[in-house]
Amino acid sequence: MKKARVVVVGAGVVGFSTAVCIAEALPMCSVTLLADKFSPNTTSDGAAGILLAVEFPDIPLERQRRWFKDSFDHLLAIAQSQHSPEAGVILSSGWQIFKEVPVDKLPFWSELVIGFRLMTDCELKRFPQHKFGQAFTTIKCECSSYLPWLENRFIKAGGEVKQRKVNSLEELSSSYDIIVNCSGLGSKNLVGDTQVYPVRGQVLKVEAPWLQHFIRDGDGKAYIYPGIHSVTVGGTRQEGDWRLQVDEEDTRSIMERCSRLEPSLSKAKVLSEWVGLRPNRKNPRVERVLVHLQGCRVPVVHNYGHGSCGVTLAWGTALDAVGLVRQCLNEMLLEAKL
């Protein structure tokens, strides 16, 4: 039987996770990944890569829990294998601390990470401005290693990779049977989605090998994440801000906020600074639609809009995308298109 031609647009953590999942699960498909930017030039590359989730308002919690769990379990298996250094995936333990006691003391993912517990008063003494804290072990997935590792895995599964900017879905409809859109913020132009918008984030990489534990302020404005080669320090969340250049005032305020949590940071050498635009949306879009392109109805699977949780949820949403591609194939078979 003729193979169904699937194209995945996007080479960030969502695109490569989705492409690998489709290529490995659906041998009746030939899978091509197209993108204008590849590692190390995607948003995913600069992400701190810590697995932590926010709660999206209109997606059933059960589905969000599954996205988190599928991603966590997939990355945990890598972190505990010989692939860990090459894939850039490690376990990471530390504290999330709050100036005020949060309404939700136990986030939905608390039972999905390792060893989640509330901090004791004695532990909190180290953070005199904070009243409440959570201690747990999660995962840090460094995409500058993980994306090339996924790309190899995709190619081993028979996938093909091409560098190309896609200006409209019409360009793809004569060469592919199913389009999978993982273009992140690019979806604003590619599919005219007015709901996806940038949330600018600036981070620094510093040399501070004495730091072993992560510290995150629950307000998300100060975090310190020790990694494999350096410590990621952040951050900013500037809604609707498209600036990609480093802002010296942001650098100063990040260092000030983070040094309040960990005074020894003032002794750390700054190695690099980076800005990325999170592909924010009220809810990520993981769904299947039929689009009229050049007189034909073409199945399109969307998987984008993960905001600050793309690394955290990529594998889970990729598995959902596989299910949606499978549904497209079944419909195409029914319509005897294949």
Ligand SMILES: Cc1cc2nc3c(=O)[nH]c(=O)nc-3n(C[C@H](O)[C@H](O)[C@H](O)COP(=O)(O)OP(=O)(O)OC[C@H]3O[C@@H](n4cnc5c(N)ncnc54)[C@H](O)[C@@H]3O)c2cc1C
């Ligand atoms: C400072 C910062 C820190 C972060 N930290 C974390 C963290 O700790 N944990 C976490 O889970 N998340 C984190 N994030 C969020 C995370 O980076 C994003 O959610 C994630 O990178 C989104 O992945 P993506 O694959 O959807 O998009 P991207 O990585 O942006 O990839 C999009 C891809 O689509 C391609 N593309 C777009 N349009 C087109 C087109 N028209 N034609 C061809 N190709 C196209 C691009 O070239 C690119 O390859 C952070 C983000 C920032 C900015």
Ligand SMILES: O=C(O)CCC(=O)C(=O)O
């Ligand atoms: O929020 C965090 O602590 C992790 C980094 C992140 O997800 C972000 O900056 O978007």
